[in-house]
Amino acid sequence: MNSRSARIPRAVLCSMLGASLISVVVAQTAPTPSRTSSSAEVLERYVVTGSKIPMAVDAAAVPVTILGRQDLEATGLDTNLLEVLQKRMPIFAGNGNLGATNSNVGVAGTYGGSNVSLRNLATLVLLNGRRLPENGANARGGRSFVDVNQIPLAAVQSIEVLTDGASAIYGSDAIGGVVNLKLRSDFNGVEVGGRYAFSTRKGDYEEKSGYIVAGAKRPGIGITVSGSWSEITPLYQNDRPFSTPIVGRTATISGAISQTSAVFPTAVLRSDLLSPSRAVPTGTAATAADLAALVAAGVYQTSSFQPIADSFDLSPLVTLTFKSKKKSGSLAATFDLIPETVQLFVEGLYSTSDSFSQLAAQPITSTVPANSPYNPTRSAIFAAFRYVPAPRQYINTGELQRIVGGLRGKILNRFNWEVGYNRNANKLGNLINGVLYGPNLQLGLAGGYDANGAPQVGGRFARVFPNFSAPPGPNTLAGYQAVVTNANTVVQPALDIFARPAGVDPASIRHIFGSAPSTFFANLKQIDGVVTGSVFDLPAGPLGAAVGYSFTKEELIAEPDVNSYATGPTAGRWTGAIFYDPFNKFRDITAAFAEVRVPITSERMNLPGLRLVELSAAYRYEDYSDAGTSKVPKFGLRWRPFDDDLTVRATYSEAFAAPALYSLFGPTTQAFTATAVIPNVFGINGQGQIRSGSNSNLKPSTADTYSIGLAYSPKWMKGLTVSVDYIGIDQVQLVGAAGSTEILRSVDQQGTASPYINQVSLNNWPSNPDPNLPAAVRITSAGQLGTYLRAGNSANQIFMTDSLINIAGQKVKALDVAVNYELPWKDFGRFNASATGTFFIDYQFQALPTQRYYEYAGHITNGGTGAQGAVPGMRWYSSLAWNKGPWSATLGNTHIDAVTDIGPGGITFASSTTLQRRPVSSSSLWDASVQYSFASSASDTGWRKWLGGARITLGVNNFTDRMPSISPQSYNESQADVSTYNPIGRLWYVSAKYKF
Known part of the structure; x- marks a missing residue:
């Protein structure tokens, strides 16, 4: 791992000591503030995502957005956390945010899961401040991500989103930021609720959900439990005009x-x-x-x-969106072992998530x-x-079991401590229906038997293996015929391959069409501890500090059925399935971190231009059992120049994302290069030999992140709050593969100056050579490969490795804006207007060191490298909320700026003679809802008494029924990026809840 910051601990110590001395000097020279009474509200101090030091919500030096229960409900969505976050926070852009719409050819990348990604960058997802296991899809080469679809939205109390790098606090993956999901706890009473939603368009699309939350608080004890259920029907491509006909x-x-x-x-x-x-x-x-x-x-x-x-x-x-069904239950409990000193806490979550998607028949x-x-x-x-009557159907069953327990307490009312154990077991099952069993397919086509199973030339019956269990042997027709016996086969009609589906005898396919099952496990165990508190008092206030330690074990397992193996005697026997070998790897991660928060000046010093100055710093050390060590710092500044109206904040941090276990230890393949590679590079026919796949020497991708922002709440306009944050991210060493064409071209043109010089040799492999071949001959000069081939030597003697390497980079510059204004129209009720927007100034990606950085901001791409999906230059979510007595209403708008469709983007688009820049129009979706809350009083009787605590909401999302803007070059399967642009259309909903 990156060790470039080995000197940071000393630097952190020196900077913090210097800051402490500065604060003392400032205190000695500052005028004494006048002793006047103050009615300023004292905000509760608690741990905000982005820091381990307790503080008031408005005291963070990092950009953090907190979405409360009311914010989540106001979106009009309640079945998938990804969709709520995408709608409420435009910063979740790009195809790193993929969920229910990944229901066609890319289904094996997520297997029904939902991936969240801030600015399309690696994003850490926490549950109550602790890590979750990743989805099992990565165990066969799919995405490496935490599936937020497994977290029941009904159980979520709030979501804290840190839009800044945070590896110094949390470790790997926090390059784009952190999403911390906080479940309901400390609840008193019972709440039940439900929602029904439907689309008025073709397809009978429906969403149904229900939940119950119950809790009790007594002195020294608190228990909250919840249960939820939801169902969503699928959409097919012909249900929407933009995706039919295909x-x-x-x-x-x-x-x-x-x-x-x-x-x-x-x-x-x-x-x-x-x-x-x-x-x-x-x-x-x-x-x-x-x-x-x-x-x-x-x-x-x-x-x-x-x-x-x-x-x-x-x-x-073909499905456009998944069919899904989810059930979950959660528990949160606290027990005071020593009142106000030691507390036992327990958290539990059990969640099942089933999904269905479909492709056309194989x-x-x-x-x-x-x-x-x-x-x-x-x-x-x-x-x-x-x-056609036997389509390929992908049925995914996810099961998450999570238990967290630990102790927390106080020492001398100055320090807080917490130790915890976090255990997660994530199981993912996948069943692919509609695949064809290769041995029986070939035997069925060949026929050659009569109805009694006796051999007959041209016979219209076949002997096939029952239960899809042909003996191991050569995967050829002759190989299968050689092991056919009367005892291990059954007789069925031969398959008429020339027939249309209606002309096929169903009996002829009984033992040909089957189902390919797979099971994946992603487990995570973690022990952690942290101590926070005020070390000592400085003139400007207490010096806050936190230190922590954690030990984590991650495990990833894949178990294919015997006919889905990629290698071995039964390899690849399904047609239409996904082939891979069993995978079982784990790694240990040991980490320690320290964080300090140093007040330099404070309000009571009354210094002009320096009303409040506060510095913060953090440092983290992580040791991976499979990828070395990482040392990353973070520095922050919070400054209020004059009064509480204006706060300026700035951060600098280094972040990292560890390579996925599958990238490190997945399979490698050995094959000949594609037939066009050697002719394209050298103008000579032939095929070289290539190894590709995983690489156990991969290092983490690293990033430098910097941000500067301000929050402004002017006294001259009470109720207005404006925040603006600029962020820049420079990430390098992203994992990728160069490709055989690029490797050969670079080595032949640059010789030893090529970055791939150690990946090509003659006569044998450049690494891990075959002992049965002659010694490898290294390439020592430019043109050597071309000269070798033009001398009449065979291209088969060119050996290269194209394993995954740390090769790519990306640069992101963005501006986040949030405006909130409580209008002073009290006579008509309370009005609140808000808008949240993200501007992508630059989103540049470099796939190879020999290529330039290509711009993706303002574009939509798919199927290439880099920041795929829609990366609009501007995206907003705005709302106007009104409340008066028991009534409330909300009007919301999601605006996505116009983008340009450039297909796969990058060098593929730049060098293409057929792809064009195709404009994709902007999109604006409007939502509306109205709500009535039933209040009760002691004098109420009858139905009024029983309805007290009830609330009913009627709403419509996308009431103009806007369909997605099409981008056929990028999304030729469905014509549009339905993960960005809503494919549902107008969606009516009614929800109700009752608390007692």
Whole structure:
């Protein structure tokens, strides 16, 4: 890990000592403040995300936004935390924020989970200030993220969002910032609630949820429990006009055919025929010599890729958003062991989250030999098959178990301490329906048996393996046929690959279509302790400090079914599944940190221009069992020049994100380079050899983060608060792969000056050489590779590694603005206007050291490298709230500035001759709600008495029914970035809660 800050502990000590001395000098020269009475409110001190030192909410030197229960409910959303955060805080931008809309080809990246990302950067997610396990998707190479979909929104009391680097306090991942979810606790009474929402558009989209919270507080004891449930129906692409029809994408459908695979397709089955077997003899009885004869006979019609592809609409078969169902229960309890001195605390969470998404049926193509039972010709022929009634369905089942327990207390009323144990078990199950079992597919196509299971040339029955359990052996038709016996197989009709779906005998696919199960585990155990308090008093106030320690064990496990292995005798036997080998790795992380907060001046010193000056610093040391050590600092300044109206804050920090376990220890593959690589680089035909995959030598990505901001609450305009924060982030050493083309081009052009010089050699691998091959010959000069090939040597003797390396970088500059104004119109009720906005000034990404930084701010991209998704130059959430007596109402607006669609972006777009800059219009969504709260008094009787404590809300989100702005170059599957732009349309909802 990065050790560039090894000198920081001494620097921190010196700076803090110097700050303390300065504060003493200032105190000696400052005039004595007058002794006047003050009615200023004393704010409660508690730990705010971004610091371990207790302080008042407005005393933080870092930009922290606190969303309370009322803020969360005002969004009109209550089923997914990601969607609430995206709506309420525009800073959650880019496809790092992916959840219920990741329901098509990218589903294996998240498996139904929801990933949050501040400014599309690595973001740490905490629950009650402690870490959560990541989603199990990374155990097979998916995203490495904490699934906030597993946290029930009904159980959340508040969310604290730190929009600044915080690795010095919390460790890895806090580059973009921290999201700290705080569950309900210290609750007294019972509250029940529910919500029903529906869309007026096609698809019968619905959201349903309910919850209960109960708690009791007694002297020395407090217990809060909650339970919640929610369901969401899916949307399919044909339910929305922007994502239907989806045609022209594939011609691999039943009925498409060609004589050979060289050009496909060249003909299509006549539209009124379910199978050529209904019109002409097939198998050993076939009379047509070839495809041309079938076309002449009118059985097939001449065609080509585009007309066939244009006839097949994918949109009714593919989900646009997940179907989901969640259940959860939580517990928070405290017990005073020694009153006001030692307290026992316990937290528990159990959550299940099920999701469903769908893709079109798996397509296959195959060369069908002559005499196969349904071949309509006397020659081998190439045919496609897609059994539309059996789509690929992804069923994910998540289960999170979390228990936290510990002790906290006080020492001499000056120090607070806390020790805790945090244990998490996250299980993820994935089932892919609609996959085809390769051995039985090939045996089913071959046929060759009669109805009794006796061999027969051209027979229309097949022997196949029951329970998808062919013996290990060569994964070829001959290999399967060699192990067929009467005892280990059953007889079923042969598969007619030439038939349309309606012409397929269901019995012929009974043992071909199956389900591929996988199970993933992500476990986290942690012991931590912290001591905070006032070390001693300075003239400007107490010097606050915190020290802490933690030990963490992370574990990641993947268990595929035997037919989903990537290697071995049963590897890759499913068609349409995801192949990977078992994975089981863990790591230990030992960490210690220190933090100080030094007041230099205070209000009572009455210094002009220096009414309040406060410095803070933090330092963290982390040791990873698999990736070395990291040492990172953070410094902060809070300054009030004249009075409480204006506060200026600034920070500088170093942050890091440790490499994912799968990136370190996942599989490596060995293969030949793609056929175009050697010709593209050298103009000579041939294929080199390449190893790619994980790299146990990866280091953490590191970042320098700086911010400066101000908060202004003018006395001349009571009720107005304005905050502006500028932040810059420079992140390097991001993990990526260079690609074989880039490696060979760079090494041949630059020789030893190439950053990839140690990744290429001749005759053997440059690292971990094969002992059965000659010794590796290193590249020592530019042009050596080209000269070697032009001398007649084989490209097979070029060996290269393209493992993951620390290679990429990104630079982000952004401005966050928040305005809140309580209007002075008391006679008409209370009015509050607020607006929160994020401006991306720059979002630049460099994929390779040999490339320049490419700009992504103001663009929308997908399928490339870097800051993918929509990164609008400006995004706002604004609201106007009104309250008078039992009535309240809210009008909200989400505005996303126009962006430019540049497809994958980066060098791919810059060098493309076909991609264009396509404008994507701005988007503005309006929401409205009205609410009535039933109050009760001692004199109430009957229904008025029973309704006291009830509240009902009627609302509509996106009442103008605005559909997403399309960006077909970037999102050709659904035509739009539905993770950024709302695909639901107008959504009516009613919610109610009752507290007693």
